[in-house]
Amino acid sequence: MNEMTIYVEKVRSYWRTYLPQATAQLSDPEAHFRDLAGQISERVDQIAAKLSANQPTLPDDYLARVGTLNTMRLQAEETALDELLFSTPPEPEADEDPEPSSRERDLLTMQQEEAAVERRLEMEPGSPEAIEWDRRWPHLVEEVTWMLGDHDDLTTSQKRAQLAEIMLRQDAARAALQQ
Known part of the structure; x- marks a missing residue:
């Protein structure tokens, strides 16, 4: 050929x-x-x-x-x-739903919150930027506080258990915010 x-x-x-x-x-x-x-x-x-x-x-x-x-x-x-050739973007599929599914929305929310937590961990405690972040993301404050703490005395399973509890409280707080 x-x-x-x-x-x-x-x-x-x-x-x-x-x-x-x-x-x-x-x-x-x-x-x-x-x-x-x-x-x-x-x-x-x-x-x-x-x-x-x-x-x-x-x-x-x-x-x-x-x-x-x-x-x-x-x-x-x-x-x-x-x-x-490849600079021409593909057409959207006819049956493609422009609205993301609830799972996709949840994943996007999780990614945004994870990025927000990473940004907060880099902020100086008590700074105006950190205070504003704490006001904007109240359901994530407990996770940030935990991440900034010293947990060397805990086993891996204890750390996972504590984080799982925090995540459950975050889910409940997130659901309350949406209502």
Whole structure:
């Protein structure tokens, strides 16, 4: 299979998989795929030539030279595909729900709270920034206080148990805030 055929297949595959509505609207999809593949091929040649020109010297050993040239060609191909094909974002799926599921919302909330706790741990205790954080995230204050404490005398299972209790209280406080 020659290079142009490979690019046509990559373009066809990407468009049919990720841009089905746009593909359906094309009057001649195959001509479009060939045209875009031609642009990609030209861009690969341009980038490869530039990379080759910037290469100070090629190795004298035949296999090393071929390896270097192949690497430059693959880098050029990757760049050209990123520029001309993969830069077109996929269409949203027709049955895709724009509203996240409750599980996705819970995961996002958890990630945001985890990041907030990390930020709070870096704040100076009693600083205006820390006081404002404590006001904004009251259900996380107990976790931060625990994290800042010294628990070297506890076993791992005791630490886990204490944190699990804190998490249960956080869930209850979060639920109360939502009501």
